Amino acid sequence: MPHVANIRDVAREAGVSYQTVSRVLNGHPNIRAETRQRVLDAVARLDFRPNRAARMLATSRSHTIGVLAAINGSYYGPTSSIAAIEDAAREAGYSTMLANPRVVDASSLREAVRHLIDEGVEGIAVLAPQTRTAQVLADLGAPIPIVTMQTELRDADAGLSVDNELGAAIAAQHLLSLGHRRIALVAGPDDWSEALARTRGFEGALRDAGLEPAAVAAGDWTAESGYLAFQQLRGHGFTAVFCANDQMALGLMHAAVERGLRVPEQLSVIGFDDVPESAHYLPPLTTIRQDFDELGRRAVATLLARVEGSPLEFPTALPPRLTVRASTMGAPV
Amino acid sequence: MPHVANIRDVAREAGVSYQTVSRVLNGHPNIRAETRQRVLDAVARLDFRPNRAARMLATSRSHTIGVLAAINGSYYGPTSSIAAIEDAAREAGYSTMLANPRVVDASSLREAVRHLIDEGVEGIAVLAPQTRTAQVLADLGAPIPIVTMQTELRDADAGLSVDNELGAAIAAQHLLSLGHRRIALVAGPDDWSEALARTRGFEGALRDAGLEPAAVAAGDWTAESGYLAFQQLRGHGFTAVFCANDQMALGLMHAAVERGLRVPEQLSVIGFDDVPESAHYLPPLTTIRQDFDELGRRAVATLLARVEGSPLEFPTALPPRLTVRASTMGAPV
C-alpha cells in the first residue's frame, strides 16, 4: 500500500507548519506570496489530495448534495435532469450522491432521505413528483434544505417545474384553434402532481371555450398504458386527444392505427415532453417541450443558495413550448 | 442547531464506555447480552446515527461506490443500469456517488475517476462504452477496482455486457431465416465498443451465409441519425435492415415510410435493446432484448467482490433475446 501524502508531509516538504498549509489550501489571506508558492510546489511534488473525510469531520460540511430520484415509466426527463444536476453541482464544487427508492411511498421516501442525511449531504433534490411527496418531505422536518422538482405546489419551489398547467392549456388551445371540439384526454396517474396540473390546464382551457373533455382515461406514463387507454376511449366520438406525455401518445397512436384510424386525418394527437424520439414517431408528434436541463440547473442553484443562506429564488415556472409536427391537423368536417 | 448524539453520549446514557458502544455497533463478540441491550436501548432513545465521516476517517473505508456514466443519445439502458446499481449497492450497505463527464475523452475520464477517488469511493462502475475507455482506465493505474460495463473486451469484465456479437448475429439470422438476402446495416458510432461488436456479429452471420451487407451507414444512436442513415442507404436495393439500436430503427422507419416504403411489407427492420416504447412503434419493432437490470446487479457484485478480495466473477456475457414483433416479415419476391 503506497503511502499517500497528508498535510503534515506537505508541511515538512515545504518547511512550514501544517497550519500554514491548511491556510494556503483554503485561500486564507495573510500568507506571504513566497511561502504560498513553496507550499503549492510541495503539494504538486507530493501529489497531495486533501482527505475529504477528515475535512468533513472537522468542518461538518460534506460539499455533497443528494439526488433522490424515483425513476419509473419515463426515463428521458428525470435522466436529463439528473445529469444536469450532477454537472451543475460539480461546477460549484459539490459532489452528488444518489438514492433511488424503488417504490415511492412514505416510508421509502423517509428512508431514502434519512440515508442521504446519514451520508452527510448538505441538501437534497427530489425527483419524485407524486402528490404525496411534498407533504411527506415537509413532515420529515429534515435538518437540511430539500427542493422538490416538478411539484405542483405554488410555493418556494415554483421555479423548479415547467408550468404544466400552462403547457396543457397551450396543447388544448392548439387543438381548439385547429377547429376540434370533441377532444379526449389521456391523463397521467392521479397521484402525480404533474399529471394533475396537466389535467387542470387542459380542462381549464376547454372550459374557457365552453367545452368539456369528450372522454377521459388515465395511464401510468408508459406507452403500453396509452395503448390501453385508446380502447377505453373509443366509441366516444372525439377528433383529437391530448396525452399527458409522449410515450402514452405513442401507445395511443399505435392502438388508433390498429383500429384503422388515420392520424392525423381522422384523429389529431398531441403529447407532452418532446422526448428526442417523438420527432420520429409515425406520424411525428406534436408536443409540448420541457427544458429538463434548465430544471436541473435551477434545482442546484436553489439548493446551494439555501445551503449557504443566500436568498436566490426562481419566482416563475419555466415556460413550456409548443412544438408542432405532423400528428395534429384541422378537425375533419 | 440541535445537538446530535455522538458515541460518547450513547455511552453515558447506557452507563458503559464509548468503546463498548463501538463494539456493539460493529457486531463484535464478547459483549454480554444484557450490556448489548442497554446500549441498543440508548441508541434508540437518542436516535444515534454514527457519523460516516468519522468512521471513514478512522477506517479509511467509505462504503461508497462511484458510478461514472456518460449519458448521451440513449437513455433507457444506462438509466436502468444506474438504478439497478444504486439498488444493489444499497442492499449491500454501500452508497452511490455519481460522476457524469459531459464528453468522453481521455482527460474528462481521468478527471472524473480522480474526482471519485478523492471522494473516497472504494470502486467505480463505468458506463461509458467507447472503445478508448477501457484503455484510458487501464493506463490510469487507479488504486481501486474499476469495472467497465458494456465493453467489448473479452476480459475479466466479460460478464458485464450482453453478448452484443451474439445478439447481432441472432438479428441477422432472423432476417436470413425470413428469406432476406439483401440486408443493410445501420451501425452505431465506430468509437463505441458495443457498436463494433454488433457490426461484427451482424457481418459474421452474413458471411456464414455467404453474404455481405447490402449497404452500411453509421449513426450516433439517436432517432435522428437513423432517419438520416436511410437517406444514405436508399438506392442500394435492400429488403431488410438491422439497426444497432431501437431509436435508430425508429428514425429509419420514419424516413422509409416518408419515401413511400411499407414496413414490413417492402422493408423489414430489426433493432436492438427492446426499449419499452418499441412495442408501440409503428409497426411494433422486432428487436433484441438486453437485461440492463441484471447488468447493473452484476456490476455491483463484481465490484464488491473485488473490493473485498473475494473471487466472484461472471464468466459469460448475458444472453440477448430475440423479440419478434411486426416490423419484420418474409422477403418480398
Add this chain to the structure above:
DNA sequence: GCTCTTCGTGTGACCGGTCAAGCAGATGCG
C-alpha cells in the same frame, strides 16, 4: 523610545469514530 496594531506563522485541542493494549474478575487445568 515605548506601546499598539497588523501581519505572518506556529501550537494545542478537537471533530467522532476505530484500533491496540491493558486490566480486573471468572473459569480451567494440573
Add this chain to the structure above:
DNA sequence: CGCATCTGCTTGACCGGTCACACGAAGAGC
C-alpha cells in the same frame, strides 16, 4: 492452591484535517 486463559469492559492513541488562540517581528502613532 497457583498459574494460565478467557471474558467483558476501559483507557489512550490515532485517522487527517480545521479552529481558536498565542506569539514574535515589523510598522504606526505618540
